[in-house]
Amino acid sequence: MRLLLGIDIGGTNIKIALIDKKGRIKAKKTFPTADFKGNRALIERITGETKKLLAEYGVVKKDIIGVGVGAPGAVDIRSGTVHYLTNVPDWSEVPLGNILKNKLGLLTFVDNDVNVMALGELFFGSGIGAKNMLCVTLGTGVGGGLILEGRLYRGSSYAAGEFGHVPINIAGPRCNCGSWACVEAYVGNNYIVRDVITQIKNGEKTLIKKLVNGKLSKITPEIISRAARAGDRFAKEIWRDVGNKVGTGLAGVVNLLNVEKIVIGGGVAEAGKILFDSIKKTIAARAMKLPAKTVKVVKAKLRRDAGLIGAAALVLYEAGI
Amino acid sequence: MRLLLGIDIGGTNIKIALIDKKGRIKAKKTFPTADFKGNRALIERITGETKKLLAEYGVVKKDIIGVGVGAPGAVDIRSGTVHYLTNVPDWSEVPLGNILKNKLGLLTFVDNDVNVMALGELFFGSGIGAKNMLCVTLGTGVGGGLILEGRLYRGSSYAAGEFGHVPINIAGPRCNCGSWACVEAYVGNNYIVRDVITQIKNGEKTLIKKLVNGKLSKITPEIISRAARAGDRFAKEIWRDVGNKVGTGLAGVVNLLNVEKIVIGGGVAEAGKILFDSIKKTIAARAMKLPAKTVKVVKAKLRRDAGLIGAAALVLYEAGI
Numbered sequence: 001m002r003l004l005l006g007i008d009i010g011g012t013n014i015k016i017a018l019i020d021k022k023g024r025i026k027a028k029k030t031f032p033t034a035d036f037k038g039n040r041a042l043i044e045r046i047t048g049e050t051k052k053l054l055a056e057y058g059v060v061k062k063d064i065i066g067v068g069v070g071a072p073g074a075v076d077i078r079s080g081t082v083h084y085l086t087n088v089p090d091w092s093e094v095p096l097g098n099i100l101k102n103k104l105g106l107l108t109f110v111d112n113d114v115n116v117m118a119l120g121e122l123f124f125g126s127g128i129g130a131k132n133m134l135c136v137t138l139g140t141g142v143g144g145g146l147i148l149e150g151r152l153y154r155g156s157s158y159a160a161g162e163f164g165h166v167p168i169n170i171a172g173p174r175c176n177c178g179s180w181a182c183v184e185a186y187v188g189n190n191y192i193v194r195d196v197i198t199q200i201k202n203g204e205k206t207l208i209k210k211l212v213n214g215k216l217s218k219i220t221p222e223i224i225s226r227a228a229r230a231g232d233r234f235a236k237e238i239w240r241d242v243g244n245k246v247g248t249g250l251a252g253v254v255n256l257l258n259v260e261k262i263v264i265g266g267g268v269a270e271a272g273k274i275l276f277d278s279i280k281k282t283i284a285a286r287a288m289k290l291p292a293k294t295v296k297v298v299k300a301k302l303r304r305d306a307g308l309i310g311a312a313a314l315v316l317y318e319a320g321i
Numbered sequence: 322m323r324l325l326l327g328i329d330i331g332g333t334n335i336k337i338a339l340i341d342k343k344g345r346i347k348a349k350k351t352f353p354t355a356d357f358k359g360n361r362a363l364i365e366r367i368t369g370e371t372k373k374l375l376a377e378y379g380v381v382k383k384d385i386i387g388v389g390v391g392a393p394g395a396v397d398i399r400s401g402t403v404h405y406l407t408n409v410p411d412w413s414e415v416p417l418g419n420i421l422k423n424k425l426g427l428l429t430f431v432d433n434d435v436n437v438m439a440l441g442e443l444f445f446g447s448g449i450g451a452k453n454m455l456c457v458t459l460g461t462g463v464g465g466g467l468i469l470e471g472r473l474y475r476g477s478s479y480a481a482g483e484f485g486h487v488p489i490n491i492a493g494p495r496c497n498c499g500s501w502a503c504v505e506a507y508v509g510n511n512y513i514v515r516d517v518i519t520q521i522k523n524g525e526k527t528l529i530k531k532l533v534n535g536k537l538s539k540i541t542p543e544i545i546s547r548a549a550r551a552g553d554r555f556a557k558e559i560w561r562d563v564g565n566k567v568g569t570g571l572a573g574v575v576n577l578l579n580v581e582k583i584v585i586g587g588g589v590a591e592a593g594k595i596l597f598d599s600i601k602k603t604i605a606a607r608a609m610k611l612p613a614k615t616v617k618v619v620k621a622k623l624r625r626d627a628g629l630i631g632a633a634a635l636v637l638y639e640a641g642i
Contacts, residue, residue: 074611132477144577148469155579156453157615165609166573169490170565179572179607244491251500252487252573256465258476286500288486290395294478 003059004315005050005067005106008113008307009033009096011086014042015305016049018057019312021065021321023124025305027057034087039094047103066107066319067100068311070116074159080110109318113307114161115152117265117300118145119317120310125301126263133261134253135300136163138246138268141176142184148257152317164188168248183249187242189268193219196238206234225271239271243278250279250297251286258291265300324380325636326371326388326427329434329628330354330417332407335363336626337370339378340633342386342642344445346626348378355408360415368424387428387640388421389632391437395480401431430639434628435482436473438586438621439466440638441631446622447584454582455574456621457484459567459589462497463505469578473638485509489569504570508563510589514540517559527555546592560592564599571600571618572607579612586621 001020008015010033017028029049036042050067054060071082080097097110111119118135121127127135127147135145142164146153154160164184165177172181173191185191197216200209207227212218227235250262269275280297287295302309315321322341329336331354338349350370357363371388375381392403401418418431432440439456442448448456448468456466463485467474475481485505486498493502494512506512518537521530528548533539548556571583590596601618608616623630636642 146577148474149472151470153469153578155612155615156581157579157611159609159611159615160577160579162576162579162609162612165576167569167607168488170569177609179609248488248491249573252570253577255483255486256467256481256574256577257474258478258481258483260477286488288480288483288498288500290478290480291476291483294476294480 002063002065004065004312006308006311007046007050007067007069008311009069009071009082009085010113010307011072014046015308016046016053017305017308017312018053018059019309021316023120023309023312025308027053028308029053033085036088038090039085039088042088042091043094043096043099043103047100050104061105064106065321066109066315067104068116068314069096069100069108069110070113070307070311070314071096071110072113075110075112077109077111077154077158080108082110107315107319109314111152111314112145112158112161113310114143114145115154116145116310116314117302117306118147118161118263118310119152119313120302120306121263121265121300122147123313123316124309125306126298127261130261132257132259133263134163134250134257134259135263135265136246136250137266138187138264139266140189142188143266146257163249163253166249166252168245183245186245187268189221192221192224192238192242192268196224199234204234207232208235221268221271228271228274236274239274240278242268242271243275244282247279247282248286251283254283254287254291254295258294260294260296262295262297263300264297265302265306269299323384323386325386325633327629327632328367328371328388328390329626329632330390330392330403330406331434331628332393335367336629337367337374338626338629338633339374339380340630342637344441344630344633346629348374349629350374354406357409359411360406360409363409363412364415364417364420364424368421371425382426385427386642387430387636388425389437389635390417390421390429390431391434391628391632391635392417392431393434396431396433398430398432398475398479401429403431428636428640430635432473432635433466433479433482434631435464435466436475437466437631437635438623438627439468439482439584439631440473440634441623441627442584442586442621443468444634444637445630446627447619448582451582453578453580454584455484455571455578455580456584456586457567457571458587459508459585460587461510463509464587467578484570484574487570487573489566504566507566508589510542513542513545513559513563513589517545520555525555528553529556542589542592549592549595557595560596561599563589563592564596565603568600568603569607572604575604575608575612575616579615581615581617583616583618584621585618586623586627590620
């Protein structure tokens with residue numbers, strides 16, 4: 001059986017895997033992104049590990065359908081150029097796709113990590129069969145990938161899908177993107193944690209404080225979720241508020257795009273039912289009747305290896321398999 | 322030369338026209354929507370006037386490529402069903418497309434009026450050549466039509482494009498749609514006028530009051546524009562604020578869809594430069610760098626007869642001409 005090669009370039013780790021056409025990982029290698037002096041050394045390592053992976057699994061080039069790569073930020077898909085890569089200081093406008101294609105001698109496709117995740121959910125996850133869908137990741141950043149009319153929608157300069165930077169207030173907190181009051185400026189990991197710390201410092205009584213033994217710098221979304229599951233009123237209110245903010249942004253997407261599915265993944269999505277209930281309630285209250293009735297909000301199915309499996313899906317998608 | 326038949330069903334008037342393939346109106350009839358006892362009488366009149374128009378212009382059925390109809394609200398394009406029609410009390414779920422097709426014996430297409438307007442701008446107006454574009458109408462209601470990848474984007478239940486109901490605040494004024502703080506709840510005609518009246522009653526000094534001889538119920542967007550053009554500080558501030566609200570909603574669309582063009586029409590768009598400058602400034606401040614650089618905001622080219630010309634464009638679009 002022929003296989004796919006998935007490469008997931010993250011801020012922390014780079015993962016490379018052999019994946020079958022059903023999205024199952026057959027063999028995998030992981031190494032840290034920050035270990036390299038520059039982009040040349042990093043690319044050497046990627047190609048080296050890829051060749052090792054093939055050899056160890058006992059397959060050769062002709063067994064590989066193609067290579068899919070997911071990378072953070074905007075990607076120019078024509079040349080596979082990745083504009084920036086945090087933790088690799090000299091990385092700027094590197095045509096990673098073209099370089100890998102030449103070095104590996106394999107069909108290679110590169111796209112933005114959230115676009116790749118959307119394709120992963122479409123081919124192998126919660127989005128199977130969807131015609132129009134938004135895929136959202138809730139984490140440090142808030143990302144989005146759009147499937148419209150069954151196709152990945154990239155926009156006029158490959159920059160579409162930025163759900164995290166849809167404004168949900170006229171005025172509001174500064175956002176990393178340079179604007180303010182974007183969805184991410186309220187529900188990005190750091191913003192949630194900062195808000196919780198501020199409220200605790202202002203005297204809020206909550207289990208969260210006990211769970212970190214008073215060390216507020218140890219607060220994470222996971223800790224807030226643990227407190228919420230234990231019934232902590234304040235922690236539950238935090239997730240309801242996050243759901244209201246995300247749901248307000250999504251109500252706009254539902255009215256604008258009349259998508260039938262919204263798939264939500266990322267670390268913050270692990271807050272689970274209380275968050276999803278609040279998102280759904282907000283969409284029901286704020287989106288128009290017909291599109292609100294049409295849309296289903298579901299949790300992403302692919303978890304830890306979503307980037308890898310999505311990268312494999314990118315190959316199937318681009319090769320039309 | 323073969324011609325197109327355009328029918329524009331509005332809340333106030335119904336217009337029927339013979340239009341050539343370049344979008345030029347050759348002959349036209351107009352009559353009020355509210356003159357009829359029920360939907361049967363109205364449809365009789367439409368077919369009667371259509372036949373009269375053909376006879377008067379000296380053409381027969383085989384000279385007509387097809388009939389395009391633009392109607393308000395959600396339209397099920399499969400049967401051409403128009404769900405509601407204000408001013409025609411017994412109009413509910415009428416399969417207008419199928420009825421006209423049978424009665425006229427012509428290829429017939431029906432779609433939402435703003436979708437039709439978007440096609441009109443794409444074929445004959447400010448949107449020629451655009452691949453990804455949002456068409457916005459600013460009037461009593463705020464509507465939107467989307468062209469994505471060169472195709473009219475209708476969504477999973479033909480309800481897409483509702484830019485007027487994208488929320489721009491977590492909390493805010495009630496909107497006609499049942500939600501609150503939508504774009505339309507700030508910049509729909511009546512909301513703008515109501516806001517101006519409130520501020521004048523609260524003691525605001527403005528030329529607007531003089532222009533209506535103190536009769537505040539006579540205030541319209543046109544009057545506010547006239548005051549703004551005459552240099553009235555308050556009136557100018559109103560349009561800047563409308564531009565900020567519209568621009569905030571559009572910044573979200575730009576980040577989400579990375580469209581290359583935004584075409585703005587409707588009565589409120591006549592406020593002109595001061596409004597457009599404010600919209601552009603807000604998008605530049607609030608959208609991400611790359612998509613903000615990509616997008617052009619322009620005024621709609623088709624004016625009074627946009628609905629008719631759009632209806633003709635719908636025929637060309639659907640027939641693949």
